[in-house]
Amino acid sequence: MDLVAELESVLGSERVRAHPLDRRVFAKDAGVKTGPVAAIVFPETAEETASCVRIAAEAGIPVVPRGAGTGLAGGAVPVEPALLVVMTRMNRIFEVDEQGRTAWVGPGVINLELSKQLASTGLHFAPDPSSQQSCTIGGNVGTNAGGPHCLAEGTTVAHILAVELVTVDGEIVVVGAEYPDPIGLDLRAVIVGSEGTLGIVTRVLVKLTENPPAVGTLLLGFPTVDAAAATVSEIIASGLVPAALEMMDRPMVRAVENFVHAGYPTDAAAVLLAEVAGHPEGVRAEAEMIERIARSHGATSVRTAADDAERALLWKGRKSAFGAIAQSAPDYYLHDTVVPRTRLVEVLDAIYEIAARHGISLLNVFHAGDGNLHPLVSFDASRPGELDRVLAAADEMVRVSVEAGGTLSGEHGIGLEKRDLMGLVFSADDLDAQARLREAFDPTGRMNPGKVLPEGSRCFDRAAVSGGTGR
Amino acid sequence: MSWVTDFAPERDDLDSCVTCGLCLPFCPTFRLTGDETASPRGRLAAILAVARGEQPVDERFDEMMSFCLQCRACEPPCPSMVPYGKIQERVRAELLVQRPSLRRFLRRLVLGRGLASPTMLRTAGIGVAVAQRLGLTRLVGGPTGRSLRALRRVSLPLRPTRGRSWEPRGTPVGTVALFSGCVMDVWFTPVHEALVDVLRVAGYRVVAPASQVCCGALAAHDGAAFDAVRMAAHNVRAFAEVDLVVVDAAGCGAHLRDYGHWVDGGAELAAKTVDATVLVARLLDDGALPELEGDRGEVAVQDPCHLRHAQRIVEEPRRVLRAAGYVPVEIDDLGLCCGAAGIYGLSYPDTSAELGRRKAAQVRDSGASVVASANPGCELQLRGHLDVGIEVRHPIELYRDALLDELTA
Numbered sequence: 001m002d003l004v005a006e007l008e009s010v011l012g013s014e015r016v017r018a019h020p021l022d023r024r025v026f027a028k029d030a031g032v033k034t035g036p037v038a039a040i041v042f043p044e045t046a047e048e049t050a051s052c053v054r055i056a057a058e059a060g061i062p063v064v065p066r067g068a069g070t071g072l073a074g075g076a077v078p079v080e081p082a083l084l085v086v087m088t089r090m091n092r093i094f095e096v097d098e099q100g101r102t103a104w105v106g107p108g109v110i111n112l113e114l115s116k117q118l119a120s121t122g123l124h125f126a127p128d129p130s131s132q133q134s135c136t137i138g139g140n141v142g143t144n145a146g147g148p149h150c151l152a153e154g155t156t157v158a159h160i161l162a163v164e165l166v167t168v169d170g171e172i173v174v175v176g177a178e179y180p181d182p183i184g185l186d187l188r189a190v191i192v193g194s195e196g197t198l199g200i201v202t203r204v205l206v207k208l209t210e211n212p213p214a215v216g217t218l219l220l221g222f223p224t225v226d227a228a229a230a231t232v233s234e235i236i237a238s239g240l241v242p243a244a245l246e247m248m249d250r251p252m253v254r255a256v257e258n259f260v261h262a263g264y265p266t267d268a269a270a271v272l273l274a275e276v277a278g279h280p281e282g283v284r285a286e287a288e289m290i291e292r293i294a295r296s297h298g299a300t301s302v303r304t305a306a307d308d309a310e311r312a313l314l315w316k317g318r319k320s321a322f323g324a325i326a327q328s329a330p331d332y333y334l335h336d337t338v339v340p341r342t343r344l345v346e347v348l349d350a351i352y353e354i355a356a357r358h359g360i361s362l363l364n365v366f367h368a369g370d371g372n373l374h375p376l377v378s379f380d381a382s383r384p385g386e387l388d389r390v391l392a393a394a395d396e397m398v399r400v401s402v403e404a405g406g407t408l409s410g411e412h413g414i415g416l417e418k419r420d421l422m423g424l425v426f427s428a429d430d431l432d433a434q435a436r437l438r439e440a441f442d443p444t445g446r447m448n449p450g451k452v453l454p455e456g457s458r459c460f461d462r463a464a465v466s467g468g469t470g471r
Numbered sequence: 472m473s474w475v476t477d478f479a480p481e482r483d484d485l486d487s488c489v490t491c492g493l494c495l496p497f498c499p500t501f502r503l504t505g506d507e508t509a510s511p512r513g514r515l516a517a518i519l520a521v522a523r524g525e526q527p528v529d530e531r532f533d534e535m536m537s538f539c540l541q542c543r544a545c546e547p548p549c550p551s552m553v554p555y556g557k558i559q560e561r562v563r564a565e566l567l568v569q570r571p572s573l574r575r576f577l578r579r580l581v582l583g584r585g586l587a588s589p590t591m592l593r594t595a596g597i598g599v600a601v602a603q604r605l606g607l608t609r610l611v612g613g614p615t616g617r618s619l620r621a622l623r624r625v626s627l628p629l630r631p632t633r634g635r636s637w638e639p640r641g642t643p644v645g646t647v648a649l650f651s652g653c654v655m656d657v658w659f660t661p662v663h664e665a666l667v668d669v670l671r672v673a674g675y676r677v678v679a680p681a682s683q684v685c686c687g688a689l690a691a692h693d694g695a696a697f698d699a700v701r702m703a704a705h706n707v708r709a710f711a712e713v714d715l716v717v718v719d720a721a722g723c724g725a726h727l728r729d730y731g732h733w734v735d736g737g738a739e740l741a742a743k744t745v746d747a748t749v750l751v752a753r754l755l756d757d758g759a760l761p762e763l764e765g766d767r768g769e770v771a772v773q774d775p776c777h778l779r780h781a782q783r784i785v786e787e788p789r790r791v792l793r794a795a796g797y798v799p800v801e802i803d804d805l806g807l808c809c810g811a812a813g814i815y816g817l818s819y820p821d822t823s824a825e826l827g828r829r830k831a832a833q834v835r836d837s838g839a840s841v842v843a844s845a846n847p848g849c850e851l852q853l854r855g856h857l858d859v860g861i862e863v864r865h866p867i868e869l870y871r872d873a874l875l876d877e878l879t880a
Contacts, residue, residue, distance in 0.1 A: 017508075019531045024520050025513045030492050042505060069507060070492040088505030108505060110496055116804075133548070134495045259550045323491040323550030330486035 003059045003083075007041055010051045015042040015089075026084050029071040030131070030322075032333055032381070033416055035078040042089045046164060046172045046202035049085060053200065054170040056083040062446040063168075065196040067108065067139030070131040072322075072334050073415030075143060075195045079450030085200060087138045093117055094203070101208040102161060102178060107138025107201050114206075123208040126153040129411065130319045141201050144193030146411030148244035148318065151369040152277070153209060155411060157192040164203035165191065168442040178205060190437065195413050196448040198441040212277035215243070216287040217311045220294045221268030221301035225249055225352075225364075228270035229344040231297045232368040235274075236341050238293065240286055243277040245369030246318050252363040252376070255324040260317040265301045272368065273318055321365040322376065328361065329378035333390050336412040337401035341371040350400045351375050358393040372410030373401065399424065414452045422454050431457040473524045478564035478696040485522055487553045488515045494545035494555075499808045499826055500538055508535050511545035511555055518562055528569045536562050538822070540815055541692050542776035542808035543725075547783060556781060557732055563694030578814070579690075583698030586653040586685040587705075593629060596657030600625040614816035614823060621854035622658055631656045632663045634681030637671055644674035644759070648713040650727065650744070653685035655720050659847050665871035666719050666747050672874060673759045683709040688726035689813050691733070700733055707736040716740065719747040719867060721784075721846035722813070725777035746778065747867050748845060752787040755794050762794045763873045770797040770869065771839040773830065773853060774806045775846035788845055788866045795866075795873040797841075802833040811852035824856075831856035843869060 007016040016039060017023075023037040038061050043049040056063045065085045066076035078084065091108035098121050105114060111132040115124040128147035129135055139145065141163060146155040153159075162176030176188040191198055222228040228247055235245065248256065249270050257264040264271060272294070276286040291302050305311040325332045339347045348364070355362035355377070366374040375397055381387050398408060398421055407425055408418045422431060435457040441447070474480070492512055495501050500509040507513035517535050520526040536559070543556040567575055585591045599622060602608050608619045633651045647670055649663060656663065667677050687702030707730070710716050718724040727744045730737030754760040770792050778784045789799040810816065810826025834842045834857060842857070843866040844850050854863045 021517055021520065021526050021529070021531045021535065022508055024526060025508045025516045025535075028490065028516075030490050068492055068495055069512075070495075086505065086507070091505065113496070131492060134492045256550075259552065320493070320550035323489060323493050325489060325551070327487075327551060330489065332489055 003055065003061070004039055006055045006059070007039060007052065010055070011041055011043065011048060015044075016040070026066070026086075027077070029066070029069040029074060029076045031072045031074050031077070031415070031417060032331065032387070033074045033077050035074075036081045037078060037084050038081040040084045040086060042086050044089050046166060049166045049200055049202050050170040050172055052083060052085055053166055053168065057168070057170070057444070057446065059083075062449050063200070064448050065138070065142070065200045067136035067142070068110070068131075068134045070135040071139060071143060071413065071415065072336070073143070073409070073413045073417040075413050075415035075448070075451060077416060079416065087136065087200075087202075090202060091136075096121065096208075098123065100178070101210070102205055103208060104203055104205050105137055107136060107141070107204060109137045111135050111137060111140060118208065122211050124211055125206055126150070126159055126209040127156045130322060132319070137204050137206065138201050141192050141204055142195045143411065143413030146367065146372065148246050148275075148367060150411070151245060151367065152241050152243045157189050159207045159209070160188055160192050160204060161207055162188065162205035163191050163201045165199040166202055167199045168444055168447050172202070176205065193413065195415060195451050197438055197451055199447060212243070214278065214280040214283040215311065216276045216283045217305040217314055218272075218274045218287060218290060219264065219301075219303040219305075219314055220272040220274065220291075220299045221265035222270045222272070222294075223268070223298055223300055225270045225348055226345050227297045227299070228272050229348055229368070231272060231294050231299070232344060233341055234293050234297070235290060236369065238289065240289060242274050242286070242290065242369060244273070244275040245367070246273040247271070247364070247366055247368040248273070248318070248321065249364040251361075252321055252365045255327050255363065256317045256321055258327060259320055259324045260313065262313045262317045263303075264317055268300060273314060318365070325363065325376055325378045329380050331379050331381045333377045333379065333394060334412075335373065335375045335394060335397055336409045336418075337373050337398055337406055338410040339371045339373060339401050339404050339406035341369075343404045344368065344371060347373070347400060347404050347406070351397050354393050354396045354400065358389050360390055360393055367410065370410070371406065395421070416451060419450070419452060420454050422452075422457075428459065432459045473521050473528075474565055476564055476568050476696070478561050480518060480522065480558045480561040482522060484554050484558050485515065485519050487551050488512065489551055490516070491550070493548050493550065497544045497548050497805060499540055499542060499544065499810075500822065502807065503822065503825065509538055511553075514539060515553070515555070515558070518558065528565065533566055533570045536566060537818055540776075540808050540810070540812040542812060543780040544776060544806060544808065547780055557729070560691050560694070560696075563692065564696035565694070567694035567696075575694075578693050579695045579698070582693050582814070583690045583695035586689060587687075587698065587702050589633065589684075592653055592657050593631070596625055596629045597627070599658065600627045600629070614820045617855040618816070618851045621851040623661065625658055626660065629657055630660050630664075632660065632667070632679040633683065634679060636676065636678040637667050639674045639676050640671045642674050643676060645715070646676045646678060646713065647715045647717050647750075648710055649677050649679040650686070650716055650718040650723060651679045651683060652718075652720055652723050655723070655847055659720075659850075662719050662865045662868060665865065665868040666717065668871050669751060669760065669867060669874060670717070672878070673754045678713070680709045680713075686723040686726045687733075688722050691726060692813050703730050703733040703737055706730075707734055707740050710740055710743075711736075714743055716744045717747050717750050718744060719845065719865065721746070721775035721778035721782070722848060725781035728782060746782060746784055746787070746845070748778075748787040748791050749784060751867060751870065752790040755790065760794070761874070761877065763796050763870075763877050765796040765873070767796040767873065768798065768841075769800045769837070769839040771802050771834045771837040771842040772799045773802065773809065773834065773842055773844040773849060775844060775849045776806070776808050776812075778845055779806045788843060791866045791870050792843055795870040797869065799843075800837045800839050802837050803830070809849050809852045811848035813848060823852075827852045827856040834861060841869070
């Protein structure tokens with residue numbers, strides 16, 4: 001029996017696709033790269049997922065899991081013809097423990113949908129990527145996703161208690177437990193961020209966070225990018241931990257304002273969107289403190305959201321930023337580096353300089369509070385040589401960030417996009433250790449191969465061990 | 472070979488999608504299937520593949536496109552402002568030519584020719600009225616039967632508005648033209664009559680030009696582009712003399728307001744076209760119509776896609792209902808399509824019915840005994856899936872009833 005017939009015998013013909021047009025549509029995520037897809041399946045249970053993994057093994061093709069396809073680093077884009085396992089139909093919220101503040105959910109549950117469903121309980125799932133209205137919990141686990149509010153709450157890894165995982169040989173295992181400190185090695189942090197290279201997550205036990213009693217949201221306009229960056233550094237140095245602290249430069253503000261009409265100050269060189277949360281008294285005091293710091297750095301406008309509707313509108317502007325870029329060009333390339341917050345000003349200057357030197361159009365929007373930069377390049381990939389220039393500039397921007405003491409990725413994952421830059425932050429020994437950990441889960445190398453770790457991470461040739469020696 | 476007609480999707484429109492995926496959760500077919508190929512972004516990728524000549528216009532492409540409801544719920548959340556509805560209409564025009572079939576031919580005949588013919592419409596109106604009286608509607612099965620039974624009782628003789636005019640009550644303030652539409656004018660006459668009543672109280676003379684025809688929305692959505700152009704040109708001439716055109720069907724309103732894509736002079740007609748709820752809300756704000764006292768209870772608000780998504784009209788129907796003494800109740804924060812979507816139920820009866828059942832459940836959960844909907848297709852779909860005991864009315868009708876109560880009191 002061929003691959004498709006075999007898969008159809010388990011899932012039925014509706015949930016198996018292999019038409020060239022389907023394979024084409026599923027060939028990319030929200031990033032810039034495409035890859036070859038052999039077939040697409042939509043399992044609805046862990047058992048079906050396991051069957052798909054086993055069938056792929058018999059056919060000798062790799063397996064790539066995919067959620068909503070909002071990833072920007074190519075994590076769900078195959079590098080060789082693969083079985084694409086789409087998790088969107090596993091979108092049930094199985095049980096919510098309001099007292100214990102946890103919930104078992106399917107990996108296909110949409111991030112924002114989870115918090116919406118929980119609205120009546122006063123709880124929410126804290127990680128809030130900009131794509132939260134579309135992206136799935138499974139994708140959040142895969143990439144260890146962040147988001148504006150991860151400044152105070154931590155990224156996804158801090159909100160996952162356990163995962164159910166289908167391993168490469170089709171076994172279903174649970175990693176982690178309902179209590180915070182499981183005995184033995186804590187493998188949860190190994191699974192979170194592994195981008196499907198260790199197995200496919202089929203159920204997730206998430207930690208839920210109480211909604212804050214009061215929230216204050218400020219939109220601050222600055223005459224220069226440096227003034228905004230200096231404000232961020234001083235807020236952090238003052239010991240304040242805002243719930244979120246986001247920066248956008250003028251080109252970005254203009255693109256966003258054109259879409260949301262939220263009244264962003266389009267004449268400011270940069271704006272900061274700051275949020276403080278907690279008890280009403282504390283919120284008021286912290287908001288005043290942020291305003292004072294901003295004014296001391298020459299803030300030209302200070303606007304405080306009067307109610308939830310205004311707050312939602314201001315956030316809509318921030319969270320639409322990536323999509324709004326198409327107003328200037330049909331393609332975008334989005335970076336995700338992290339730099340020490342004390343060096344924001346100089347790294348930003350260097351990034352603007354790199355863009356100018358390569359003659360590319362740059363917009364900046366990022367999580368200023370934790371130094372997670374998202375320089376956003378808009379370009380037209382159909383123009384000859386343009387993508388190459390963009391990628392060359394990208395490479396330099398990453399190097400500048402790493403040289404300043406930062407790193408490759410804050411939240412989007414490594415995927416395909418930054419895989420070959422891993423050597424900038426890890427030594428050969430580090431990469432070998434990571435590759436060996438991966439082999440412990442997947443000795444065959446068929447779980448989302450070609451992602452995260454660059455070719456040759458393992459210090460000896462894999463072919464040499466295929467006979468079963470060396471481990 | 473990619474595209475073959477003059478109505479091919481424009482490359483700039485296709486390129487405006489950056490594939491961010493923010494549209495996905497707003498798409499009803501994606502919500503039902505979790506399938507990228509049933510999402511706006513996936514469909515755009517498929518269209519782009521065809522535009523580049525890398526994929527053929529084959530059966531699978533046809534299926535992917537035809538499964539789209541054309542509800543345009545993906546447009547408001549799109550930060551790149553991709554004109555998805557326009558692109559989809561143009562793809563359908565290509566499909567009509569490149570994927571000919573008997574069903575397509577018959578649909579084109581009905582939507583492109585039949586709806587544009589007053590004689591055909593009158594015949595259909597009388598036919599339904601007779602069938603209703605003889606109980607023949609019970610004999611029709613499937614989604615057509617359900618819609619047929621959900622129709623209001625059609626009056627005999629018919630009372631079409633086309634070619635009629637009404638004088639204002641009290642001091643005249645101006646003239647407004649009524650867009651009569653096709654099925655609206657024979658099967659939903661009471662909605663037009665309610666709107667006319669309200670506008671007359673506000674001091675308007677109302678005219679319904681005799682030479683107007685169907686707006687062509689259903690033809691355009693099904694790819695009958697030449698017919699759509701012809702109907703649009705006809706209406707541009709019919710309404711050339713008036714300054715204000717009011718329309719009480721969301722589907723017609725959305726299409727009229729897109730006339731700029733279709734014909735010369737279309738943008739001018741679009742600019743003077745206004746939805747009935749928007750006009751009445753404006754008259755309420757100006758004090759030309761009264762805020763009515765009294766507590767009429769709760770009304771569930773169903774937002775027709777072509778009002779909420781295509782025209783971004785959300786507040787006005789609620790404003791009108793509050794002025795009528797109702798408390799509007801929200802039923803769906805995403806405003807997912809009810810599954811009516813023009814004639815979608817004929818092609819995809821199961822999907823249409825599933826969306827209809829979900830919408831009906833939301834209405835039931837609201838506890839309201841009335842649901843307001845400003846579009847004829849949605850009205851039929853709601854009534855078809857709701858139990859007796861929950862009334863489906865146009866918001867303007869609810870306001871008119873309250874207004875007449877007050878005036879006669």
